[in-house]
Amino acid sequence: MASTWSSSTSAREFELEKEVKRHEVALDELSCLSSSRSVYQKNANLFFLATPEKAKTNAQKQLKHAKSEIDRIRSQT
Template identity: 75%
Template structure:
């Protein structure tokens, strides 16, 4: 049962990683002064594309490290 839940979490993390990579690509195509909405919980806040890109990179790094951790346990 544990391997089933870890493979499900692994699949979810792979989807999150792809989503973060797409977000980073999209944000990279915007000028640094461009204002964008960033989701924080259930709310959206206006911020700069640079701050949103930094946050997306942090989220991507966290997802990747968690995926590596899960893969090393199996």
């Protein structure tokens, strides 16, 4: 039973680490755009036009959340 919990936890942690990398790449790409550009930001299953600053703020929030989830998982083991 413990090995099943451990494998599912490590799989979740691996997925969160991949998510962190995706958000870090997105932040780097958004940082390279000028403020006059528009970008598409995904909210639920829809995409909306947004400024790079708004998209960057959203990506930072998601990155922070993913990192806190990883920390929570690591503190439980």
